[in-house]
Amino acid sequence: MTTDFTATRDAFVLPEGVIYLDGNSLGPLPKAAAARVAQTVTAEWGQMLITGWNKAGWMDQPARVGDRIARLIGAEPGTVVLGDTLSIKVYQALASALEMNPGRKVILSDSGNFPSDLYMAEGLCRTLGPDYSLRVVEPEAVLDAIDDTVAVTMITEVDYRTGRRHDMTAITARAHEQGALTIWDLAHSAGALPVELAKVGADFAVGCTYKYLNSGPGGPAFIYVAPRHAETARPALSGWLGHESPFAFDLAYRPGRGIERMRVGTPPVLQLAALEAALDVWDQVDLADLRAASLSLTDQFIAGVEAACPELTLATPRDHDRRGSQVSFRHPQGYAIMQAMIARGVIGDFRAPDILRFGFTPLFIGAEDVANAVEILAEVMAKRLWDRPEYHARAKVT
Amino acid sequence: MTTDFTATRDAFVLPEGVIYLDGNSLGPLPKAAAARVAQTVTAEWGQMLITGWNKAGWMDQPARVGDRIARLIGAEPGTVVLGDTLSIKVYQALASALEMNPGRKVILSDSGNFPSDLYMAEGLCRTLGPDYSLRVVEPEAVLDAIDDTVAVTMITEVDYRTGRRHDMTAITARAHEQGALTIWDLAHSAGALPVELAKVGADFAVGCTYKYLNSGPGGPAFIYVAPRHAETARPALSGWLGHESPFAFDLAYRPGRGIERMRVGTPPVLQLAALEAALDVWDQVDLADLRAASLSLTDQFIAGVEAACPELTLATPRDHDRRGSQVSFRHPQGYAIMQAMIARGVIGDFRAPDILRFGFTPLFIGAEDVANAVEILAEVMAKRLWDRPEYHARAKVT
Numbered sequence: 001m002t003t004d005f006t007a008t009r010d011a012f013v014l015p016e017g018v019i020y021l022d023g024n025s026l027g028p029l030p031k032a033a034a035a036r037v038a039q040t041v042t043a044e045w046g047q048m049l050i051t052g053w054n055k056a057g058w059m060d061q062p063a064r065v066g067d068r069i070a071r072l073i074g075a076e077p078g079t080v081v082l083g084d085t086l087s088i089k090v091y092q093a094l095a096s097a098l099e100m101n102p103g104r105k106v107i108l109s110d111s112g113n114f115p116s117d118l119y120m121a122e123g124l125c126r127t128l129g130p131d132y133s134l135r136v137v138e139p140e141a142v143l144d145a146i147d148d149t150v151a152v153t154m155i156t157e158v159d160y161r162t163g164r165r166h167d168m169t170a171i172t173a174r175a176h177e178q179g180a181l182t183i184w185d186l187a188h189s190a191g192a193l194p195v196e197l198a199k200v201g202a203d204f205a206v207g208c209t210y211k212y213l214n215s216g217p218g219g220p221a222f223i224y225v226a227p228r229h230a231e232t233a234r235p236a237l238s239g240w241l242g243h244e245s246p247f248a249f250d251l252a253y254r255p256g257r258g259i260e261r262m263r264v265g266t267p268p269v270l271q272l273a274a275l276e277a278a279l280d281v282w283d284q285v286d287l288a289d290l291r292a293a294s295l296s297l298t299d300q301f302i303a304g305v306e307a308a309c310p311e312l313t314l315a316t317p318r319d320h321d322r323r324g325s326q327v328s329f330r331h332p333q334g335y336a337i338m339q340a341m342i343a344r345g346v347i348g349d350f351r352a353p354d355i356l357r358f359g360f361t362p363l364f365i366g367a368e369d370v371a372n373a374v375e376i377l378a379e380v381m382a383k384r385l386w387d388r389p390e391y392h393a394r395a396k397v398t
Numbered sequence: 399m400t401t402d403f404t405a406t407r408d409a410f411v412l413p414e415g416v417i418y419l420d421g422n423s424l425g426p427l428p429k430a431a432a433a434r435v436a437q438t439v440t441a442e443w444g445q446m447l448i449t450g451w452n453k454a455g456w457m458d459q460p461a462r463v464g465d466r467i468a469r470l471i472g473a474e475p476g477t478v479v480l481g482d483t484l485s486i487k488v489y490q491a492l493a494s495a496l497e498m499n500p501g502r503k504v505i506l507s508d509s510g511n512f513p514s515d516l517y518m519a520e521g522l523c524r525t526l527g528p529d530y531s532l533r534v535v536e537p538e539a540v541l542d543a544i545d546d547t548v549a550v551t552m553i554t555e556v557d558y559r560t561g562r563r564h565d566m567t568a569i570t571a572r573a574h575e576q577g578a579l580t581i582w583d584l585a586h587s588a589g590a591l592p593v594e595l596a597k598v599g600a601d602f603a604v605g606c607t608y609k610y611l612n613s614g615p616g617g618p619a620f621i622y623v624a625p626r627h628a629e630t631a632r633p634a635l636s637g638w639l640g641h642e643s644p645f646a647f648d649l650a651y652r653p654g655r656g657i658e659r660m661r662v663g664t665p666p667v668l669q670l671a672a673l674e675a676a677l678d679v680w681d682q683v684d685l686a687d688l689r690a691a692s693l694s695l696t697d698q699f700i701a702g703v704e705a706a707c708p709e710l711t712l713a714t715p716r717d718h719d720r721r722g723s724q725v726s727f728r729h730p731q732g733y734a735i736m737q738a739m740i741a742r743g744v745i746g747d748f749r750a751p752d753i754l755r756f757g758f759t760p761l762f763i764g765a766e767d768v769a770n771a772v773e774i775l776a777e778v779m780a781k782r783l784w785d786r787p788e789y790h791a792r793a794k795v796t
Contacts, residue, residue: 013444022448029444034436037668041435045614046411046427050420050745058615085663087637088486095525111649116638116663119651123636127493127525136649161647210664216443217456217667238521239485240514249559249750251509251534253517265483265514266608269615270435270668347448352647 003289008363011281012214019369019376021348024188024326024359027214027278036277040270058269063260065272066222068279069213072287073186073205074196075224081259082275083267086187086208086221088237090120090154092262093204093223095236097152097181098128100229104151105132108180112139112159117185121154124236139164143174150180152203157195158188158324161351163298163316165193165324172200187211190222192325192361193294194287197224204229212325212361213282215275223262230258239264281363293362294325297370301327301358304374309381315355326359339391340380346373401687406761409679410612417767417774419746422586422724422757425612425676434675438668456667461658463670464620466677467611470685471584471603472594473622479657480673481665484585484606484619486635488518488552490660491602491621493634495550495579496526498627502549503530506578510537510557515583519552522634537562541572548578550601555593556586556722559749561696561714563591563722570598585609588620590723590759591692592685595622602627610723610759611680613673621660628656637662679761691760692723695768699725699756702772707779713753724757737789738778744771 013029014020020028044056053059066080073080083089094107107121118136125132137145139159146153153175158165168184175182184205189195191212197205205224209215225233234255240246241263244254255261298316305312305327312329331337331354338350348358358373380386411427412418418426442454451457464478471478481487492505503526505519516534523530535543537557544551551573556563566582573580582603587593589610595603603622607613623631632653638644639661642652653659696714703710703725710727729735729752736748746756756771778784 013440015445015447018447020447026443026448026450028447029439034439034444037439038432038436041427041432041614041672042411045424046432047413049413049416049418049426050424050747051740052424052615084482084486085637087663088482088635091635114638115641115647115649115651118649119636119638119641122651123632123634124525126632127522127634129527208664216439217450218665218669220666221663234521234524236521236525237486237489238517239483240512240517243513243517247750249513251513251516253520265485265619266606267616268618268666268669270672271616271666274439274668342449349448352645 001286003284003286005293005362005366008281008284009366012364014364017345019346019373021346021358021360021365021373023361023364024192024211025349026210026217027212028364029216030214030278030281032280033216033274033277037270037273040273058267061269061272062263062267065275065279066259069190069222072282073190073224074194074198076198076227079227079230079259080222080224081262082220082222082272083263084221086206087116087120088264089206089221089223090117090185091124092235092237093183093206094121094124094152094154096233097183097204098132099234100232101151101181104149106150107134107152107154108145108150109134109136109154110139110142111136112162112164113154113156114160114185114187117154117156139166142166143171146174146178146180148178150178152181152183154183156185156187158192160188161315161355161357162328163324163326165322168200168202172202176201188324188326191282193291202226209275213275214278215271219271219275220268225259225262233261235262237264241265285363290362294360295320297360297362297365297367298323298325298327300367300370301360301374304370305329305377308374308378311381325361326357328355328357330354331356333386336386336391337380340386341377344376344380346376399684401682401684403691403760403764406679406682407764410762412762415743417744417771419744419756419758419763419771421759421762422590422609423747424608424615425610426762427614428612428676428679430678431614431672431675435668435671438671456665459667459670460661460665463673463677464657467588467620470680471588471622472592472596474596474625477625477628477657478620478622479660480618480620480670481661482619484604485514485518486662487604487619487621488515488583489522490633490635491581491604492519492522492550492552494631495581495602496530497632498630499549499579502547504548505532505550505552506543506548507532507534507552508537508540509534510560510562511552511554512558512583512585515552515554537564540564541569544572544576544578546576548573548576550579550581552581554583554585556590558586559713559753559755560726561722561724563720566598566600570600574599586722586724589680591689600624607673611673612676613669617669617673618666623657623660631659633660635662639663683761688760692758693718695758695760695763695765696721696723696725698765698768699758699772702768703727703775706772706776709779723759724755726753726755728752729754731784734784734789735778738784739775742774742778744774
């Protein structure tokens with residue numbers, strides 16, 4: 001398979017005059033998704049009504065879609081299921097891992113993790129009681145901090161701010177050596193770069209679908225459980241669709257078979273329809289091609305910006321192995337600079353306190369877009385366009 | 399306000415030849431929802447991309463829609479928020495209540511509760527440790543079972559199988575007398591009958607939107623927290639959108655203001671769009687009119703079926719005060735009878751082991767539909783049409 005990125009680009013709606021470098025936050029609309037969602041609404045919900053659960057396959061959709069995502073993250077068939085939000089899936093993975101490693105009470109994470117993962121861990125520890133704790137170290141200190149007190153590591157592979165990529169193989173190996181389990185958050189990995197969960201030997205993984213996988217705002221999350229844990233993991237959030245026999249309506253909970261037990265409540269059928277259409281684009285993509293194209297784009301952007309904008313400090317590793325599919329620069333006026341960029345059609349985003357973040361998604365971004373984005377950023381910096389008052393007003397979401 | 403049920407009926411897509419008595423399981427498609435969802439997909443996601451979070455108001459939508467639902471359940475403005483599934487919202491309410499009543503370790507529920515509520519309570523008790531337990535009594539025994547060991551009652555107002563309605567006022571009063579908190583599951587109440595959470599003095603309530611509120615398959619759930627608890631409740635599932643300042647990306651969790659803390663992750667924007675359109679229909683509805691019409695329809699159905707089908711045993715209370723907006727009959731061949739009904743265009747559903755369940759939603763069901771449904775059921779029973787082999791094959795979801 002060789003990926004034709006002209007074809008994948010043509011599969012998306014990209015508004016006129018926009019260079020969209022924020023697919024790492026919310027992927028653009030796949031053209032096929034609009035029709036697919038409309039069909040789900042009018043032909044399925046509208047005409048099949050309740051019978052859509054069987055006739056339209058809504059009930060099996062979370063696992064069916066899970067298998068399609070499994071291919072993109074190097075997971076075995078039948079190990080991935082969709083539903084809920086990423087935070088909820090983090091909680092299920094954490095609760096399962098802590099119960100499976102009962103002699104230990106420490107969750108290890110790092111300060112580069114997405115805060116919601118830390119908050120969920122904090123909430124779980126609060127519920128479990130004072131013996132349990134979340135230990136947060138600097139990203140560089142993770143490997144050495146894995147000792148025989150750690151029950152589970154909870155690490156996001158690619159840092160949402162800097163794009164720094166952890167060494168999944170080394171951390172997983174070290175965790176297992178020390179008797180710890182591993183949870184990998186793939187929010188900025190799935191669809192961004194090749195992931196090899198089975199090969200690495202990861203225990204649990206979670207991720208979201210509205211970033212690089214382009215499922216639309218509020219698309220459901222996914223969870224992976226390694227086959228060796230599938231029948232022992234207990235998700236804590238034990239909802240009826242994770243029951244062995246949901247429609248028996250038993251009063252007592254019995255965990256469902258394998259990955260099915262990670263389901264909780266009624267799946268979000270409309271969001272899943274958009275996701276299914278978005279995944280059609282991925283059927284044409286070889287992940288090695290994607291990675292090569294992504295590194296070429298991020299290299300080009302780093303070189304271009306460093307040459308043209310000496311005031312900006314690169315926050316993303318230069319080393320390919322340590323880089324996700326985004327490039328971030330630091331500047332004290334990062335917020336206003338990004339506003340000036342957006343006003344000129346280059347959409348990236350800002351992450352407090354000083355990060356300008358640009359996502360490079362080869363499915364719809366090419367070398368010419370990168371060259372144009374560099375030129376616009378260079379102009380914003382050279383002419384201090386960010387100094388205009390209109391770029392300093394804060395919106396609620398940035 | 400006097401509700402014009404001809405107008406509300408005209409607001410829905412109702413397939414030709416179908417009498418839909420399953421709006422208590424999945425409401426039909428409001429005509430306006432198809433256009434609203436399409437607009438959210440193409441004009442908002444497609445053209446605004448990431449800026450939709452502000453420009454299209456996606457970020458505020460869970461609380462904005464919550465206020466519209468508040469009116470339908472007698473809740474104060476600013477006390478309801480949308481998101482996740484009902485099971486997740488149950489977990490948050492339970493975890494909050496148990497932490498707020500630290501001297502007590504018992505969750506009281508009844509065997510008529512929807513099993514997922516019981517499963518979630520079981521999962522939470524497992525996580526909290528062996529001191530905590532779920533006590534399940536018969537529905538009729540709830541009031542007397544509330545003693546000074548009970549931390550919180552978790553009761554579904556209307557039984558999903560029989561349509562039996564609990565006395566919310568009496569149970570809430572008794573719980574408070576005994577120092578217990580209350581969680582009301584309104585899955586079969588919201589949009590089915592008037593609910594007066596504030597007046598009753600309920601502490602927490604949860605509910606779903608895809609039944610009587612017609613938000614579509616997998617529509618989000620809602621949670622209510624009484625204003626007096628808004629700043630003390632801790633949801634256990636403490637996600638970033640429940641943080642006081644989500645976009646500060648602090649490493650430590652600080653609960654958001656009031657009901658906002660019950661948010662977890664990224665809201666399902668497409669499902670919320672469908673819900674918003676569905677709620678437009680409710681703007682025209684007076685809940686007292688709805689209740690009167692609902693009781694008239696269920697009375698008519700009970701009388702008609704009892705006259706024509708002596709083999710069926712009524713499972714729903716005759717007393718208006720004890721009845722929701724559905725009617726259920728028992729028969730050992732319930733599954734096959736329902737299949738025969740569905741084959742003749744009357745869609746209700748079956749709940750194991752022997753319940754035939756029919757929902758009556760005056761927004762789109764009238765007296766003529768009830769008369770026709772009775773006639774078809776009478777024919778199925780009189781001619782033993784349910785005895786045909788094709789009605790005995792079991793589908794996965796029934």
